[in-house]
Amino acid sequence: MRAVEVVAFDGDDTLWHHEHLYQDTQAALRELLVRHVEGPVLDAHLLDVERRNLSLFGYGVKGFVLSMIETALELTNGEVTGGEIGQIIERGKSMLRHPVELIDGVADTVQQLVDDYRLVLVTKGDLFDQEGKIARSGLAELFEHVEILSEKDVAAYRRVFSALDVPISKVMMVGNSVRSDVLPALDAGAQAVHVPYRVTWDLEHAEPLDHHRVVRLERIAELPGYLDSLIP
Numbered sequence: 489m490r491a492v493e494v495v496a497f498d499g500d501d502t503l504w505h506h507e508h509l510y511q512d513t514q515a516a517l518r519e520l521l522v523r524h525v526e527g528p529v530l531d532a533h534l535l536d537v538e539r540r541n542l543s544l545f546g547y548g549v550k551g552f553v554l555s556m557i558e559t560a561l562e563l564t565n566g567e568v569t570g571g572e573i574g575q576i577i578e579r580g581k582s583m584l585r586h587p588v589e590l591i592d593g594v595a596d597t598v599q600q601l602v603d604d605y606r607l608v609l610v611t612k613g614d615l616f617d618q619e620g621k622i623a624r625s626g627l628a629e630l631f632e633h634v635e636i637l638s639e640k641d642v643a644a645y646r647r648v649f650s651a652l653d654v655p656i657s658k659v660m661m662v663g664n665s666v667r668s669d670v671l672p673a674l675d676a677g678a679q680a681v682h683v684p685y686r687v688t689w690d691l692e693h694a695e696p697l698d699h700h701r702v703v704r705l706e707r708i709a710e711l712p713g714y715l716d717s718l719i720p
């Protein structure tokens with residue numbers, strides 16, 4: 489008997505670096521539009537545009553590119569040039585082509601857990617984009633199941649975890665986002681581990697945690713030891 493039978497991992501900023509690509513691209517957009525608008529104004533406007541587009545585009549690079557173009561059009565009163573829009577599109581393409589870089593300790597940790605636990609991957613975003621990242625991560629064959637969700641809410645977790653043929657209380661969700669990985673997984677009845685990433689997208693910010701079924705680890709390499717310490 490184990491306290492945890494299934495370990496479910498988030499992908500972006502939990503297994504591989506992700507948010508820094510967005511932040512680097514946003515920095516390039518600030519540079520591109522510097523003669524039209526100040527950086528903080530652009531950042532705030534882009535966030536508003538992303539927020540209002542989320543229900544239409546969902547998460548992912550392609551929606552981000554469209555939101556950057558829309559932001560550029562609005563903040564320049566339509567004066568952004570075709571060449572500048574072309575540069576925004578190119579930036580988006582290079583984000584999509586970027587190699588998948590695993591976070592320190594991930595490869596060893598996942599390899600260490602695969603003998604003792606059933607491992608699943610529960611990620612969010614554009615299907616095509618996420619499938620490519622999982623394939624390029626080199627980790628795909630270690631997961632018995634991969635789920636790509638358009639939104640990580642309680643209903644989605646309940647559906648995914650219920651299909652695992654194990655009591656949901658024996659599932660542990662591991663992720664960097666309190667809002668997307670921890671809180672809805674707890675509400676679905678699972679246990680959770682929060683492993684913060686060094687940067688968090690503004691739309692993923694949430695209040696600090698206080699719950700008996702969650703723990704915060706600074707590094708994913710601490711996960712096997714934590715799992716071993718749990719009493720069934």
Ligand SMILES: [Mg+2]
Nearest residue numbers: 498500501664
């Ligand atoms: Mg994440």
